[in-house]
Structure formats: structure tokens, C-alpha cells
Amino acid sequence: MSRTSYNTEKTRLEKEMAKLQKKIQTLQAKERKPKIAEIVRSMRQYDISPEEIAAAFNRKPAGRASGAAPRKAGTATKRVIAPKYRHPETQATWTGRGKAPRWITEAEAAGTPRETFLIAAESA
Incomplete structure (x- = not known):
């Protein structure tokens, strides 16, 4: 493959990738609108303020690190088994x-x- 055809092919693929990314963004925007409307309806129904949502969104669950299940204290140590x-x-x-x-x-x-x-x- 010559240098010219490589650059031509690369440019064509980059343009195609940009078009696909734009389609993805359009699809996500279309899917997000009804979800946002549903969230706003629920907030109004239960009288939830945006500040409460922001506080809950920024709060980390107690006892968990990055979504992992909580660990019991002392379970990481290994017992020494006597030779038989x-x-x-x-x-x-x-x-x-x-x-x-x-x-x-x-x-x-x-x-x-x-x-x-x-x-x-x-x-x-």
C-alpha cells in the first residue's frame, strides 16, 4: 500500500468515524429527552428539589469504595495450617x-x- 493510498484511506475512515459519532450523539439526545422528562415529573410528584438530587448524587454510599461490596474486617488474613x-x-x-x-x-x-x-x- 503506497503512502498516498494510506493517507487517503485514513482520511476517509476519520470522516466516517466523525459521522458515526454525530449519529451516536443524536441518538443519545433523542433517548435522553424522555428520561429527563420522566425524572422531572417524579421530582415534582414527590416534591424533590434539584439541590436534594445534587446532594444525593455527590454522596458516596457508606462503607463502599468505587461500587465494590463491603468487606468484613479480618477476612483478608490467611490462617497458617500445621503440616500433616x-x-x-x-x-x-x-x-x-x-x-x-x-x-x-x-x-x-x-x-x-x-x-x-x-x-x-x-x-x-
Whole structure:
């Protein structure tokens, strides 16, 4: 593609984009008019002033940051889980949660039962 055709195509697309943006603005204006009229009717019906709307519009909901759901205090901390299994030679440990470590899976493949690696209750 030559430089001239690139610039010509770019200019044509920019003009097309400007036309589409103008159509979008016209459509939005057409859709907004009835909504605004409905809001004004409701304000008159319930005797709501524009100042009350402005105050409510600028007020942030209590306990929320940027629309996120409120969080309970203390839920972000993780609990430490005591290890349940220990390798007798390397002293590597595993809590028994999640995917089993390689030393457990290799031992089980060799025929050693998982219970062999259990940590005794008195040493925990």
C-alpha cells in the first residue's frame, strides 16, 4: 500500500468515524429527552428539589469504595495450617491440602502408603 493510498484511506475512515459519532450523539439526545422528562415529573410528584438530587448524587454510599461490596474486617488474613506429613530424610512437610508434593506421589508410586509420612500428634 503506497503512502498516498494510506493517507487517503485514513482520511476517509476519520470522516466516517466523525459521522458515526454525530449519529451516536443524536441518538443519545433523542433517548435522553424522555428520561429527563420522566425524572422531572417524579421530582415534582414527590416534591424533590434539584439541590436534594445534587446532594444525593455527590454522596458516596457508606462503607463502599468505587461500587465494590463491603468487606468484613479480618477476612483478608490467611490462617497458617500445621503440616500433616513430613519426609523422614529431607524433613520437607505438606499440610495435606492441595496437590500432593512430588516426594509423596513418588513414594506412593513405589508402594509406600501415605500414612507412613504422618506427623505424630505429640511432635506437632
